[in-house]
Amino acid sequence: MLSVAGLTRRFGEHLALDDVSFDVRPGRMTGFVGANGAGKTTTMRIILGVLAPTGGAVTWNGEPLSAEVRRDFGYMPEERGLYPKMKIREQLIFFGRLHGLGSRAGERADKLLSRLGLAERAGDTLETLSLGNQQRVQIAAALIHEPIALVMDEPFSGLDPLAVDAMVDLLREEVTPEVPVLFSSHQLELVERLCDDLVVLSRGKVVAAGPVSELAAGPTTTYRLVVGGDAGWLRDVPGITVRDVAGAAALFDVGSGDDGGLVQQVLQQAMSRGPVLEFAPERQALSDVFREATR
Numbered sequence: 203m204l205s206v207a208g209l210t211r212r213f214g215e216h217l218a219l220d221d222v223s224f225d226v227r228p229g230r231m232t233g234f235v236g237a238n239g240a241g242k243t244t245t246m247r248i249i250l251g252v253l254a255p256t257g258g259a260v261t262w263n264g265e266p267l268s269a270e271v272r273r274d275f276g277y278m279p280e281e282r283g284l285y286p287k288m289k290i291r292e293q294l295i296f297f298g299r300l301h302g303l304g305s306r307a308g309e310r311a312d313k314l315l316s317r318l319g320l321a322e323r324a325g326d327t328l329e330t331l332s333l334g335n336q337q338r339v340q341i342a343a344a345l346i347h348e349p350i351a352l353v354m355d356e357p358f359s360g361l362d363p364l365a366v367d368a369m370v371d372l373l374r375e376e377v378t379p380e381v382p383v384l385f386s387s388h389q390l391e392l393v394e395r396l397c398d399d400l401v402v403l404s405r406g407k408v409v410a411a412g413p414v415s416e417l418a419a420g421p422t423t424t425y426r427l428v429v430g431g432d433a434g435w436l437r438d439v440p441g442i443t444v445r446d447v448a449g450a451a452a453l454f455d456v457g458s459g460d461d462g463g464l465v466q467q468v469l470q471q472a473m474s475r476g477p478v479l480e481f482a483p484e485r486q487a488l489s490d491v492f493r494e495a496t497r
């Protein structure tokens with residue numbers, strides 16, 4: 203498991219990271235989200251040893267992360283970092299060897315290029331590729347040495363939806379159940395679809411962390427009811443706040459003090475009046491969780 207524990211980082215007077223701690227669990231895609239300047243890139247740079255923390259530590263399976271272990275990580279930096287004038291196959295082999303892949307580098311490069319539909323471009327330089335294809339090569343470079351952990355800064359930015367799907371399929375194929383994956387993104391719908399876990403950073407602090415299913419489901423006090431007839435009677439039920447009624451459908455809130463009794467009362471009343479077609483807690487969208495957490 204990859205963990206950061208109590209990371210702080212100052213840039214002069216500015217505290218960019220303030221006691222940041224979270225885990226990136228093996229075999230789980232962990233999304234790293236936060237507004238511009240929240241500290242995501244800074245955290246990832248520290249994980250990859252490109253930047254030193256002012257305080258705190260990065261650990262791998264409970265031990266301080268060594269340079270040796272780090273060499274087996276895959277990294278897709280924000281500033282990318284491939285060579286524009288180098289042929290893409292040569293480039294992948296170069297990065298593979300840099301990570302100790304040896305004579306298998308060519309075979310891996312060919313596999314990834316063909317998997318990405320770029321086999322015919324193997325001898326072309328990076329700069330002649332479209333931006334989307336350059337991005338694919340960047341991901342291939344991060345994956346070339348079968349990394350034991352993967353850290354990617356905005357890997358999907360600028361990709362069209364089909365390219366995103368292709369990239370995600372590749373990641374799922376390449377990343378074994380032992381590999382922790384951390385990636386930052388501003389595309390919240392994408393994060394909700396792809397990620398198992400989520401870390402939300404706001405002004406250098408972790409403000410929410412955990413499985414996406416739990417964070418998005420959240421504790422809710424709002425319920426949705428759809429009945430056979432008109433739901434207008436809800437307005438007369440004491441104790442609840444009706445947020446919206448449109449014909450047979452209604453949204454109401456029971457308040458945080460309810461122990462479940464009020465919800466059951468509303469359901470019973472609804473059933474005594476006729477058919478109940480839908481009755482469920484209103485699930486919060488990840489974008490709402492994000493907005494609330496980073497407010």
Ligand SMILES: Nc1ncnc2c1ncn2[C@@H]1O[C@H](COP(=O)(O)OP(=O)(O)OP(=O)(O)O)[C@@H](O)[C@H]1O
Nearest residue numbers: 213216217218236237238239240241242243244245
């Ligand atoms: N080398 C640096 N020197 C001074 N300040 C820096 C440096 N690197 C980052 N910062 C500051 O640290 C804070 C966090 O920046 P960081 O790039 O980590 O945010 P981010 O969450 O990745 O943002 P974005 O989503 O815009 O990429 C910002 O206020 C930024 O200006």
